[in-house]
Amino acid sequence: MSDIDSWKTPAAANVASAPDGFPEGMARNEVNNSAREIMASVRRTWDSPDWKNQILGYSVVQTSTTSFTVQGVDATSYFMTDQKVRIRSTTQNPAYAFVVSSAYAGSDTLVTVESFDSAGTPTPSSTVVSDVVGVDTYFVGGGVTNNHGIGRSAFSGSASSEYFFTPTVLDAAGISAALVTVSGTGGAVLLPPGTITLTDSVFVLAATDNVKLIGSGIFQSVLKMGDGINKDVFDIEAGCRNISIENVVINGNCDNQTTAGNGITFGSDVINVRLRDLGINNCWKNAINFGGTTSGGGQFYADVWIESVKIDKCGNTGIFMEDANTLNDRIFISDVSVNRFGDNGDATTSFSDGCGISVAGMLCIQGVKIHAQTVVQNAVFTGAGIRFREAGGTAGAGGRLSQLSNFDIRGNMNSVTGLDIRGSGCEVTNGTVEVVGTLAIPLEVGSSPSSTVVDGALISNVRFVSVSAVQKSNVLGTANRVTISGCYFNVNTSICLQIDGTGSSVSNCVFGPLIDNGLYTATGSIQTNISGCSFRTQDKAIQLSGTKDSVVGCVISDFSLSGIALTNATNFAHISGNYISDNTAGAGEHAAIHLAFGGTDTTISGNTFRNIGHTRQTIFDRATGTIVSENNSPKM
Numbered sequence: 086m087s088d089i090d091s092w093k094t095p096a097a098a099n100v101a102s103a104p105d106g107f108p109e110g111m112a113r114n115e116v117n118n119s120a121r122e123i124m125a126s127v128r129r130t131w132d133s134p135d136w137k138n139q140i141l142g143y144s145v146v147q148t149s150t151t152s153f154t155v156q157g158v159d160a161t162s163y164f165m166t167d168q169k170v171r172i173r174s175t176t177q178n179p180a181y182a183f184v185v186s187s188a189y190a191g192s193d194t195l196v197t198v199e200s201f202d203s204a205g206t207p208t209p210s211s212t213v214v215s216d217v218v219g220v221d222t223y224f225v226g227g228g229v230t231n232n233h234g235i236g237r238s239a240f241s242g243s244a245s246s247e248y249f250f251t252p253t254v255l256d257a258a259g260i261s262a263a264l265v266t267v268s269g270t271g272g273a274v275l276l277p278p279g280t281i282t283l284t285d286s287v288f289v290l291a292a293t294d295n296v297k298l299i300g301s302g303i304f305q306s307v308l309k310m311g312d313g314i315n316k317d318v319f320d321i322e323a324g325c326r327n328i329s330i331e332n333v334v335i336n337g338n339c340d341n342q343t344t345a346g347n348g349i350t351f352g353s354d355v356i357n358v359r360l361r362d363l364g365i366n367n368c369w370k371n372a373i374n375f376g377g378t379t380s381g382g383g384q385f386y387a388d389v390w391i392e393s394v395k396i397d398k399c400g401n402t403g404i405f406m407e408d409a410n411t412l413n414d415r416i417f418i419s420d421v422s423v424n425r426f427g428d429n430g431d432a433t434t435s436f437s438d439g440c441g442i443s444v445a446g447m448l449c450i451q452g453v454k455i456h457a458q459t460v461v462q463n464a465v466f467t468g469a470g471i472r473f474r475e476a477g478g479t480a481g482a483g484g485r486l487s488q489l490s491n492f493d494i495r496g497n498m499n500s501v502t503g504l505d506i507r508g509s510g511c512e513v514t515n516g517t518v519e520v521v522g523t524l525a526i527p528l529e530v531g532s533s534p535s536s537t538v539v540d541g542a543l544i545s546n547v548r549f550v551s552v553s554a555v556q557k558s559n560v561l562g563t564a565n566r567v568t569i570s571g572c573y574f575n576v577n578t579s580i581c582l583q584i585d586g587t588g589s590s591v592s593n594c595v596f597g598p599l600i601d602n603g604l605y606t607a608t609g610s611i612q613t614n615i616s617g618c619s620f621r622t623q624d625k626a627i628q629l630s631g632t633k634d635s636v637v638g639c640v641i642s643d644f645s646l647s648g649i650a651l652t653n654a655t656n657f658a659h660i661s662g663n664y665i666s667d668n669t670a671g672a673g674e675h676a677a678i679h680l681a682f683g684g685t686d687t688t689i690s691g692n693t694f695r696n697i698g699h700t701r702q703t704i705f706d707r708a709t710g711t712i713v714s715e716n717n718s719p720k721m
């Protein structure tokens with residue numbers, strides 16, 4: 086019986102004589118013979134399911150050792166360039182080849198092939214034999230459709246296809262040349278598995294646009310800078326457009342370098358960048374560096390996506406972005422982790438201002454995890470977990486109007502600032518900051534020492550926690566109209582949060598119970614509003630030193646010295662509607678509201694007191710012009 090591809094539809098058409106069919110009135114032995122042939126045909130198809138005879142019924146003859154003719158039909162649509170075929174013989178095992186070309190001339194189709202062998206791998210070995218009887222196409226699918234089989238690019242060892250190009254030489258020059266080859270074609274450079282050691286940077290030239298570099302497998306393709314080369318692994322020149330790097334491990338080999346080198350560095354004015362599914366480690370300087378510094382010419386970065394990137398050990402910063410002209414826009418960073426920044430293994434050459442992420446421009450950052458942990462850091466380190474940074478001190482520059490959400494910053498690192506906001510209009514929500522170390526600071530808002538004014542930062546639903554002593558969080562004098570809402574402060578420090586500047590608000594926050602002192606307003610600050618907060622402190626809950634400060638609707642309990650204390654710098658304070666209880670201090674000038682240091686024109690009204698101290702003083706007053714209303718309970 087013939088094989089499955091010659092059977093008929095409908096079933097009634099399969100009436101050839103046994104054993105090729107089932108005609109009416111068959112003898113018993115003929116039924117048996119036809120059924121056995123069906124079984125044999127199905128088994129032959131099972132043994133070789135990926136091959137299809139698309140020229141069934143036509144004669145195939147040898148034309149030369151590298152060509153054959155399909156007689157009497159135009160079969161060019163079945164034999165396309167780079168398609169894999171199996172050439173069958175009456176006396177030999179099948180040979181395998183790729184189609185070079187096919188042409189219909191007269192009434193026949195001439196097919197030229199190359200790269201034969203008998204195992205299926207495209208390596209030259211044999212030829213088209215003289216007794217060729219048929220040609221099959223390698224395919225996925227079935228039936229008489231799906232005529233276009235699998236081509237050369239699907240097989241190991243292939244150099245190129247319509248959409249992917251593998252560098253002919255696996256070094257920096259070969260990869261750079263491959264990127265030039267695919268520039269503007271919509272194609273991609275594909276790196277094979279394994280480690281490629283570089284003796285130079287991989288360059289993406291300014292005129293090389295619309296390129297994609299993809300690694301094989303999950304972190305199987307590694308680009309490692311060679312010993313002592315002291316260069317960036319990737320150097321993407323100014324003015325590039327539409328650049329994508331995916332699924333590659335970049336190893337800067339910083340232990341064997343002596344000067345600066347980044348993992349990926351971008352020149353000025355680069356637009357539409359995709360960095361995805363990368364591992365970047367051991368970089369002497371920055372892992373990802375958008376370091377263009379040209380100003381005055383409109384240079385900027387825009388439409389940048391950095392996602393699913395793991396960064397470990399960089400001498401300076403994980404992700405760094407400059408904004409020389411305050412024009413950066415549409416920058417997205419998500420699902421990124423940064424571990425061991427500011428550490429290239431040498432305290433004398435590790436950078437002092439290293440950060441997990443230090444960026445300027447309008448950004449959206451979410452789902453990042455920063456681990457401020459180092460082994461060998463610079464002796465005068467001043468870096469941060471995440472920093473929305475200034476851009477040359479220009480007013481309104483830095484991480485302006487940026488958004489940060491669903492983040493985690495933690496670790497033990499001397500002098501690190503967990504979250505450092507130096508740009509106006511930033512919004513930070515839903516995160517944790519837990520930093521430990523000598524002079525570590527959980528939060529700082531404002532530009533220091535620059536004079537850049539930072540306006541309108543919003544910080545909400547963030548946990549600032551630490552079980553070891555750190556420095557106070559600060560809203561500096563260069564930061565105005567800062568809103569802190571719904572945050573949790575439980576940091577073991579002499580002062581938990583200090584507010585300077587003008588017009589800031591702290592509302593619905595929780596302070597304690599491990600902290601010594603809660604919230605301070607600094608001398609010179611103006612119009613700080615503190616409302617709806619809860620305090621449990623071991624010393625003072627709130628200390629006011631500014632002008633026009635207000636404390637309204639707060640709950641203060643379990644403090645040892647003062648619930649609310651005013652210094653002689655306090656002017657026009659308003660303290661109203663607070664519940665202050667359970668002070669256990671000994672004898673002395675301790676009270677629920679303590680005006681022992683003076684201040685002028687304070688209004689105190691409508692507060693409730695319970696279990697206040699050794700002398701049970703609710704308000705201790707040495708201030709000038711203070712108005713204490715009769716609404717306080719108990720009355721004085």
